[in-house]
Amino acid sequence: MSVSGEDLPLIDPGAGAGKGDTLITDIRDDTSSSKTNVIRKKNYFTNSIKCFGVELSPDNIAVAMVYFVQGVLGLSRLAVNFYLKDDLHLDPAETAVISGFSALPWLVKPLYGFISDSVPLFGYRRRSYLVLSGLLGALSWSLMATFVDSKYSAAFCIMLGSLSVAFSDVVVDSMVVERARGESQSMSGSLQSLCWGSSAFGGIVSSYFSGSLVDSYGVRFVFGLTTFLPLVTSAVAVLVREQPVVSLGRGHMQNLPLVTTSFVESSKRSIIQLWGAVKQPNVLLPTLFIFLWQATPQSDSAMFYFTTNKLGFTPEFLGRVKLVTSVASLMGVGLYNGFLKKVPLRKIFLATTLSGSALGMTQVFLVTGLNRKFGISDEWFAIGDSLILTVLGQASFMPVLVLAARLCPEGMEATLFATLMSISNGGSVLGGLIGAGLTQIFGVTKDRFDNLTFLIVLCNLSSLLPLPLLGLLPKDEPDASDAKEGDDIEMKTQSERQPDR
Structure with missing residues (x-):
């Protein structure tokens, strides 16, 4: 969860914003001054309201709301x-x-880009798919609130909701890139700051209410309330300025096979081009490291059961912990931007992995009750532990985004970045499944935690396994452009890009 503004599918340069932004089209050279005056008048009004240095035009409001x-x-x-x-x-x-199953839709994000770019729905490549994504998300959560009563139906509905978010994420990221083209580095960073800030604000708001609502009204009520949130995505789609795709005429249904053929051919060409870029050693080897780094096992699910069933943490308290971790994620990005963005990638991965593994061992204190011997309650220890680990985890994931951006060759940045982040998400899913297997092997259940300490120690030590492969990463020192690139990389919290395990 994984989960960035550059994490994008293949984009059709001829579609989307840009077309609707031109005020005057067929104007002769001798009327250029009039055109300039019109643009200045427009800018006078649109510049009056800004957020993060970005004009709050209908397009940008739509983008910010989808991220929210x-x-x-x-x-x-x-x-x-x-x-x-x-x-x-x-x-x-x-x-x-x-x-892990619910995260599968995040592994094929480039496919959504191919679909939205090649198969316009009701004449639009962006609007219609945002509406469809919102309706799909509302359907999934309405089923969770009413009919779902088994683990199989729950897994299907959760995956359906994940698909809704992943598809809308690709579409809105495409819009961000289209609007950032031709803009200055500063403006591009401001636009992504608006996106990430909207998402972070939404995460903080939800964290504040999530626990208390579960505690007071139950999970079904929360699922029903969540049903209305994706509909906001469908509603703001009307704000998107997009030129409709020209119809194929009255016989367009007869030409549907031509559209399908065009989609297949364009997808085939894109896949061939994508494989040609990925198989290059300077891309393949770092990608392999990212996958293995993310694929180490996790014990998060086991710890959730321990804290709720053994320590008696309530939903309201866990909501407060979630609020703290949401704010901590912001601190993690600030830590990276303030102190780590000029540090070579190898050193960052080495330092964060070693420190993360060591600090992860502190969960053993909570399991064994050692923290209480030092006069620290379970609640305060859990808050402090989550705060530190989240800051470190967020700071350590930022280099993954920077590295992925640096690996993308010119001409196919969007598709390759989306692919690299899908591979990263795939490693995270694999790590979750391995963690599930280890949890089963160690006999950790909902009421048996005798071997939880060994599970935590093994998972934390396994995070050190990719370190001998640090040589797969590029060893060049980051230059000024890389530092700027680090500023512009959008980092969403893993609760949004990589579903919590």
């Missing part, structure tokens, strides 16, 4: 965890498997 929805959808994550644990009575291993 992606962040605020975190409202349901805590409810999902308690639903799987308390209502369906699943073990930690089963919960981890369902979480």
Whole structure:
């Protein structure tokens, strides 16, 4: 969860914004001064309201709202965890498997780009797919609030909701790139700051209410409330300025096979071009490292069961912990931008991996009760531990985005970046499944935690396994352009890009 502004599918340069932004089209050279005056008048009004240095035009409002929805959808994550644990009575291993299964839509993000670019829906490549994504998300959560009563139907609906977010994410990221083309580096960074800030604000809002709502009204109520959030994505689609695709005429239904053939051919060419870029050693080897770095096992599901069933943490308290981690993610990005963006990638991965593995061992204190011997309550220890680990985790994931951006060759940045982030997400899913297997092997269940300490130690030590492969990363020192690039990389919290395990 994974989960950035440059994480984009292949974009049709002839579609989307840019067409609708031109005020005057067929004007002779001798009327250029009049055109300039018209543009200045327009800018006078649009510049009056800005956020993060970005004009709040209808297009930009739509983009910001879609990102906000992606962040605020975190409202349901805590409810999902308690639903799987308390209502369906699943073990930690089963919960981890369902979480991994729900992340599958994030592994094929370039496919959504191919579809939206090549197959206009009702004459639009962006608007219509945003509407469809919102309706799909509303359907998934309405089913969770009413009919779902088994682990299989729950897994399907959660995956359907994940597909809704992943598809809208690709579409809105495409719009961001289209609007950033031709803009200055500063303006591009401001636009992405607006996007990321909207998502972060949504995450903080949802974290504040998620626990108390589950505690007061139950998980079904939270699922029903979540049903209305994706509809915001459908509603703001009307604000998107997009030129409709010219119809194929009255016989367009007869020409549907031509559209399908064009989609298949363009996808085939894109895949061939993509493979040609990925198989280059300077791209393939760092990508392999990213995958292996993300694929180390996790014990998150087991710890959730321990803190709720053994320590008695309530949904309201866990909501507060989630709020702290949401703010901590902002601190993690600030840590990277302020101190680490000029540090070579190899050193960052080495330092964050070693420190992360060591600090991850502090969970053993909570499991064994050692923290209470030092006069630290379980609640305060959990908050402090989550705060530190989230800051470090967020700062350590930023180099993944920077590295992925640096690997992309000119001409196919969007598609290759989306592919690299899908590979990263794939490693994260694999790590979750391996963690589920280890949880089963160690016999950790919803009420048995005898071997949880060994599981935590093994998972943390396994995070050190990719370190001998640091030589796969580029060793050149980051220059000034790389530092600027680090500023412009949008980092969404993993609760949005990589579903929580």
